[in-house]
Amino acid sequence: xxxxxxxxxxxxxxxxxxxxxxxxQANDTALAHDKLSIGGMRCAACSQIIEYRVxxxxxxxxxHINAASHRAEVRWDPKQIGLRDIVESISALGYSALPxxxxxxxxxxxxxxxxxxxxxxxxxxxxxxxxxxxxxLQPVPQIDGDLTPDIDRLLxxxxxxxxxxxxxxxxxxxxKSAWRSLRHRRIGMDVPVSIxxxxxxxxxxxxxxxxxxxxxxxxxxxxxxxxxxRMIEERVHRKSTAALQALTELVPxxxxxxxxxxxxRRTEQVPAASLREGDLLLIAPGAQIPADGRVLEGHSExxxxxxxxxxxxxxxxxxxxxxxxxxxxxxQLVMQAERVGDATQLSALVHxxxxxxxxxxxxxxxxxxxxxxxxxxxxxxxxxxxxxWWQIDASRAVWIAVTVMVITCPCALSLATxxxxxxxxxxLAGNGVLVxxxxxxxxxxxxxxxxxxxTGTLTEGRLQLADMLILQPGLERTQLLNMTAAxxxxxxxxxxxxxxxxxxxxxxxxxxxQYAAIREIAGQGVEARDxxxxxxxxxxxxxxxxxxxxxxxxxxxxxxxxxxxxxERGWIALFALQDDIRPGAAACIAFLREQGKQVxxxxxxxxxxxxxxxxxxxxxxxxGELRPEQKHDMVRTLQQQGAVVAMIGDGMNDGPVLSLAxxxxxxxxxxxIAQVRSDLVLMSNRLQxxxxxxxxxxxxxALIRQNLGWALVYNLIAIPAAVxxxxxxxxxxxxxxxxxxxxxxxxxxxxxxxAAWQQEDIALDAAGQLAVPDARG
Amino acid sequence: MEILYLLVPLSVVLVFAIGGVFWWALSRRQFDDLxxxxxRIIQDTDKPDE
Numbered sequence: 104x105x106x107x108x109x110x111x112x113x114x115x116x117x118x119x120x121x122x123x124x125x126x127x128q129a130n131d132t133a134l135a136h137d138k139l140s141i142g143g144m145r146c147a148a149c150s151q152i153i154e155y156r157v158x159x160x161x162x163x164x165x166x167h168i169n170a171a172s173h174r175a176e177v178r179w180d181p182k183q184i185g186l187r188d189i190v191e192s193i194s195a196l197g198y199s200a201l202p203x204x205x206x207x208x209x210x211x212x213x214x215x216x217x218x219x220x221x222x223x224x225x226x227x228x229x230x231x232x233x234x235x236x237x238x239x240l241q242p243v244p245q246i247d248g249d250l251t252p253d254i255d256r257l258l259x260x261x262x263x264x265x266x267x268x269x270x271x272x273x274x275x276x277x278x279k280s281a282w283r284s285l286r287h288r289r290i291g292m293d294v295p296v297s298i299x300x301x302x303x304x305x306x307x308x309x310x311x312x313x314x315x316x317x318x319x320x321x322x323x324x325x326x327x328x329x330x331x332x333r334m335i336e337e338r339v340h341r342k343s344t345a346a347l348q349a350l351t352e353l354v355p356x357x358x359x360x361x362x363x364x365x366x367x368r369r370t371e372q373v374p375a376a377s378l379r380e381g382d383l384l385l386i387a388p389g390a391q392i393p394a395d396g397r398v399l400e401g402h403s404e405x406x407x408x409x410x411x412x413x414x415x416x417x418x419x420x421x422x423x424x425x426x427x428x429x430x431x432x433x434x435q436l437v438m439q440a441e442r443v444g445d446a447t448q449l450s451a452l453v454h455x456x457x458x459x460x461x462x463x464x465x466x467x468x469x470x471x472x473x474x475x476x477x478x479x480x481x482x483x484x485x486x487x488x489x490x491x492w493w494q495i496d497a498s499r500a501v502w503i504a505v506t507v508m509v510i511t512c513p514c515a516l517s518l519a520t521x522x523x524x525x526x527x528x529x530x531l532a533g534n535g536v537l538v539x540x541x542x543x544x545x546x547x548x549x550x551x552x553x554x555x556x557x558t559g560t561l562t563e564g565r566l567q568l569a570d571m572l573i574l575q576p577g578l579e580r581t582q583l584l585n586m587t588a589a590x591x592x593x594x595x596x597x598x599x600x601x602x603x604x605x606x607x608x609x610x611x612x613x614x615x616x617q618y619a620a621i622r623e624i625a626g627q628g629v630e631a632r633d634x635x636x637x638x639x640x641x642x643x644x645x646x647x648x649x650x651x652x653x654x655x656x657x658x659x660x661x662x663x664x665x666x667x668x669x670x671e672r673g674w675i676a677l678f679a680l681q682d683d684i685r686p687g688a689a690a691c692i693a694f695l696r697e698q699g700k701q702v703x704x705x706x707x708x709x710x711x712x713x714x715x716x717x718x719x720x721x722x723x724x725x726x727g728e729l730r731p732e733q734k735h736d737m738v739r740t741l742q743q744q745g746a747v748v749a750m751i752g753d754g755m756n757d758g759p760v761l762s763l764a765x766x767x768x769x770x771x772x773x774x775x776i777a778q779v780r781s782d783l784v785l786m787s788n789r790l791q792x793x794x795x796x797x798x799x800x801x802x803x804x805a806l807i808r809q810n811l812g813w814a815l816v817y818n819l820i821a822i823p824a825a826v827x828x829x830x831x832x833x834x835x836x837x838x839x840x841x842x843x844x845x846x847x848x849x850x851x852x853x854x855x856x857x858a859a860w861q862q863e864d865i866a867l868d869a870a871g872q873l874a875v876p877d878a879r880g
Numbered sequence: 881m882e883i884l885y886l887l888v889p890l891s892v893v894l895v896f897a898i899g900g901v902f903w904w905a906l907s908r909r910q911f912d913d914l915x916x917x918x919x920r921i922i923q924d925t926d927k928p929d930e
Contacts, residue, residue: 151923167909223899230895234888253885261888265895
C-alpha cells in the first residue's frame with residue numbers, strides 16, 4: 104500500500120538544518136541527527152526487523168528504536184544518504200515513520216525530570232533519615248555513647264547538604280505552581296506547601312548553627328510523598344491522552360488537489376494543512392481521507408473504524424459524507440472538502456476528549472475552592488499564633504508557626520478526592536467501563552432514574568430479517584433487494600445493518616443501483632434521492648411522511664420490529680426483524696430496582712415490541728413509538744422534577760438524548776464517537792458492567808466524603824493543638840504524614856471485596872455458558 | 881568517635897557519586913529497554929556461511 108506520508112514536504116526539506124548535528128568523534132564529519140516516530144509495530148520482533156534493515160544502510164551511523172515509546176533516534180551522514188531514503192526503507196517494510204513531534208519531546212523531558220525529582224528526594228530521604236537517627240536515640244539513657252555537640256552538628260550539616268538539592272530541585276514544581284497561583288491572587292494548594300517547605304528549611308538551617316531540633320528528614324519525606332502522589336496522578340492522565348495522540352496521527356500529511364476538474368484529473372500534491380473549504384480532492388484507493396467532505400464522483404467503501412469502531416466498511420456513493428482520517432478502500436473518489444484542519448470531526452473529537460479528560464469533577468472543584476479559603480485562614484492563624492507567642496516566649500514563636508503550617512497539611516485535602524478518583528477509574532476500567540469524563544463518577548453515584556434505549560442496548564442489536572413483504576405491485580425480488588441494499592448500506596443503525604446484510608446476501612450489492620444523494624436521519628431512517636424520485640427506508644412513521652398512505656400490518660409482523668421502504672407514490676416493501684434480549688439485561692434491571700432506582704425504557708420501536716421486552720425485563724415504565732424529540736422532552740421533564748437521569752444507549756445513534764441526560768452510558772464498544780457523546784462507555788457491551796459502574800461509583804462517592812470528613816476532623820483537632828504549643832514540629836511531621844497515609848489507604852478501599860455483580864457473573868457461567876471467567880481487579 | 885568526621889562527609893560524597901553514576905547510566909539509555917539485551921541472544925542475525 105502506497106504510503107503518501109513518504110512524500111511529505113516536511114521530510115523532503117533538507118534536514119540538517121532542523122536539528123543539531125552531533126559528531127560522534129572529534130574527527131568525524133558533521134552527522135545529521137533526528138528522531139522518528141515509528142508506527143505499526145506490533146511486537147518486539149518488529150523493532151528488530153526495522154533496526155536491522157536501517158542499520159545496514161550505507162551512511163547510517165546509528166539507529167535505535169525505543170521499544171516502549173516507539174520512537175527512534177537516527178544519526179546519518181547527509182553526504183551518503185538522506186532521511187527520506189531511511190523513511191522509505193522503513194515504509195517498504197510495512198511500517199510508517201514520521202518525524203517525532205515536538206510535543207512528544209517535551210512530554211518526555213517532563214517525565215524524565217519528574218522521575219529525577221522523585222529519585223533525588225527518595226535517595227536523600229533515606230540518607231538523611233540515617234543521619235537523623237542518633238538524635239532520635241539520644242534521649243534514651245540506656246544507649247551507650249553520648250552524642251557530643253560536635254558530632255551532632257556534623258550530622259546536621261550532612262543532612263542539610265543532602266536537603267539542599269531536594270529543596271532547590273525536587274520541590275521546584277510546588278514553588279512554580281504556588282507562584283503561579285499567587286500571581287492570580289489565589290492561595291492554591293501549593294502555597295502552604297511551599298511556605299511550609301521554605302520555613303522548615305530555613306528554621307532547620309538556623310537550628311543547625313544555633314542549636315535546637317532540625318526537621319530535614321520530615322521535610323524530605325513530605326516532599327517525596329507529594330511528588331509520588333503527583334506522579335501517579337500524571338500517569339493516569341497521560342494514559343488517557345495517549346489514546347488521543349494516536350487519533351491525531353491518523354490524518355494524512357498530504358492531499359491530492361484537483362487542478363481543473365471536471366475537465367481533467369490532473370492533481371497537485373499539497374500539504375493537508377493548506378487545504379481550504381471547497382477544495383476538490385482526489386482520493387485514491389488505499390489512501391486516507393484528508394478532510395471532512397462529500398463525494399462528488401465515484402463509488403467506494405471506506406473504513407471508518409477510527410470514528411465508529413465499526414470494522415465493516417461503509418459504502419460511499421455520490422452525496423455520501425466522508426470523514427477525515429478514514430481509509431478509502433476500493434474505488435477512486437472525487438470529494439469536495441467541507442471541513443478542514445481543526446474543524447474536522449476528528450479534531451473536534453480529539454479536543455472534546457482532551458477537555459473531558461481534563462475536566463474536574465464537581466467535588467474536586469468544590470474542594471479546590473474551599474481549600475483556597477482554608478489556606479488563607481491557616482496562614483492567618485499561623486501568623487497570629489507566632490505574634491502571640493512572641494509576647495509569651497519568643498524562642499518558641501517560629502516553631503509554633505511552623506508546626507501550625509506543617510500539621511494542617513494540605514495533602515489530606517489535595518489527596519482526598521484525586522486518590523479515590525484514580526482508583527475508581529482504574530477499577531471501572533477493570534470492569535470494562537471506560538470513563539470519558541471525570542464528573543461522570545460523581546453524577547452516576549447520585550443518579551435516581553435510569554433510562555434505557557431498546558435496540559442495541561437492552562437487545563443485542565443483531566437483528567435478523569424474519570419476514571419480507573413486497574407491497575409495490577410488479578416489483579421483482581432481486582430489484583427490491585438491490586435497492587434496499589444500496590440504501591441500507593449507508594447507515595450504521597442496527598436496523599440498516601441487518602437489512603444490508605440480509606439483502607446483500609440475497610441479491611448482491613449494487614447491481615448498478617446508485618443514488619445521487621443519500622442522507623441518514625438519526626433514529627428514523629435513511630433517505631435516498633435518485634433524480635426526482637425520493638426513497639425512504641426506516642420507521643413506519645418516517646416513510647409514511649413521504650406519501651401519507653395508511654398501512655395495515657399483517658399479523659405475523661405484529662410483535663417484530665418493522666422497517667419499511669417507500670417513495671412518494673406509496674409503500675414499496677415491509678421488513679420484519681427480530682432481535683434477542685441481552686443475557687445480562689434482566690439481572691441488571693433487577694439490580695437497579697433493588698437499589699431503589701427508577702427504570703424506564705424509551706424506544707422508537709412499535710408499542711407491541713417494546714411491551715414484549717418490558718414484560719420480560721419487568722420494566723414498568725416503557726414507552727414505544729417515540730421520536731427523538733419526544734425522548735428528549737421526557738428526559739427534560741424528569742430532570743425538572745428533580746431527578747438525576749442516567750441514560751444508557753447506543754452511543755452512535757442516540758447522540759442528542761444522551762447529551763441531555765445528567766450522565767450517559769454508551770454501548771459503544773469504545774468507538775471514539777461514542778466516547779465523545781457519552782460520559783461512560785461499556786467496552787464489552789455487557790449490561791452487567793452497568794451494575795459494576797453503579798456500585799463502584801457509589802462506593803467512590805462514599806469514600807470521597809469519608810476522606811473530606813476525616814480531613815476536616817483532623818484539622819479541627821490539630822490546629823488548636825498546634826497553636827496551644829503542646830505539639831512539637833516533629834509531632835506535626837508525623838501527624839501530616841499519617842493524615843495523608845490514612846486518606847490514601849482509605850481510598851484503596853475502593854478495590855476491596857468481590858461484590859454482588861461479580862458473583863452474578865460466576866453464576867451465569869455455572870448456568871451452562873462455557874465462557875471462561877475473567878480475572879477481576 | 882572522631883572517625884565520624886571522616887565517614888559522614890565521605891557518605892555525602894558517595895551519595896553525590898552514586899547519583900552521578902545513575903545519571904550517566906540513564907543518559908546512555910541503559911534503562912530504556914530492559915529486555916532487549918536478553919533477546920539479543922535469541923535474534924537470528926548471523927550471516928549464513930557462504
